[in-house]
Amino acid sequence: MKNRVVLLLAIYMTIACSGNAAAAGIQITPHRAIYQMRLEQSRQSSQIASTEGKMMFTINDACDGWTSEQKLDMKYYYVDGKDAANTIANSSWEAKDGTRYVFTARSTSNSQETATFRGQAELGATGGKAVYSEPKSKTVELKSAARFPTQHTLEILNYAARGEKIPNRIVFDGSDEYGQSEISIFVGKPSPLAAAMDITGKLRGNPLLQEDAWPVRMAFYPLEASEAGTPDYEMTIDLLPNGVARSMLVDYGDFSVRGTLTNLEALPAGGCSR
Numbered sequence: 001m002k003n004r005v006v007l008l009l010a011i012y013m014t015i016a017c018s019g020n021a022a023a024a025g026i027q028i029t030p031h032r033a034i035y036q037m038r039l040e041q042s043r044q045s046s047q048i049a050s051t052e053g054k055m056m057f058t059i060n061d062a063c064d065g066w067t068s069e070q071k072l073d074m075k076y077y078y079v080d081g082k083d084a085a086n087t088i089a090n091s092s093w094e095a096k097d098g099t100r101y102v103f104t105a106r107s108t109s110n111s112q113e114t115a116t117f118r119g120q121a122e123l124g125a126t127g128g129k130a131v132y133s134e135p136k137s138k139t140v141e142l143k144s145a146a147r148f149p150t151q152h153t154l155e156i157l158n159y160a161a162r163g164e165k166i167p168n169r170i171v172f173d174g175s176d177e178y179g180q181s182e183i184s185i186f187v188g189k190p191s192p193l194a195a196a197m198d199i200t201g202k203l204r205g206n207p208l209l210q211e212d213a214w215p216v217r218m219a220f221y222p223l224e225a226s227e228a229g230t231p232d233y234e235m236t237i238d239l240l241p242n243g244v245a246r247s248m249l250v251d252y253g254d255f256s257v258r259g260t261l262t263n264l265e266a267l268p269a270g271g272c273s274r
Contacts, residue, residue, distance in 0.1 A: 169183055
């Protein structure tokens with residue numbers, strides 16, 4: 001999986017709490033979630049025979065911002081008999097006003113480090129910039145329409161609550177050397193827990209899962225792609241107003257991976273004054 005996929009799998013589970021969000025009944029709940037990852041479908045053109053793995057995600061309230069950590073461990077089995085064990089670990093801090101963002105993303109393959117990206121970014125009314133410190137010093141210009149991930153998720157929930165179409169956005173996450181992509185989004189009608197796939201046993205009684213979830217489908221395009229271009233990948237998540245993702249599906253074109261929620265716990269509030 002690409003770094004960006006993993007980072008967005010996690011960060012699109014978070015919703016910033018501000019005036020508009022509170023008005024819609026949307027407020028993040030600090031929590032830790034664990035997902036079992038498995039191959040959903042491998043098409044004829046794919047070299048992937050099977051996959052298995054686990055993703056852990058944690059979101060916490062840091063008073064002036066949100067901190068998140070996520071780690072994905074995946075084993076890929078290929079049709080030629082080879083296999084690979086990949087790990088991607090990301091951490092980030094995003095200001096609640098959406099103006100500042102600090103990020104670190106690391107990936108390994110078969111215990112060998114393959115990439116590390118680290119830096120910070122700022123956004124204002126006329127745009128901004130991201131400054132990388134690793135793997136080398138460089139600056140990426142951000143357009144005025146750009147968003148950081150949590151700010152973008154807040155927009156998604158507010159548009160969804162109003163039943164309005166969501167405009168395409170450029171989102172910067174710092175998960176690779178480019179750090180940004182254009183995202184188009186479709187939100188379906190809210191669905192109750194009874195309609196959720198693979199939510200069984202003790203999870204059905206979990207208080208964090210009792211609200212209706214929006215099915216959110218996102219297509220990720222490189223910035224240079226035309227409107228008729230093919231997305232790099234697509235992702236569908238069932239997103240609750242409290243920031244929990246009930247389930248997820250990532251479609252790479254020639255194969256897809258499903259994430260099934262296996263454990264979910266609320267974390268203690270940070271004691272910040274609101």
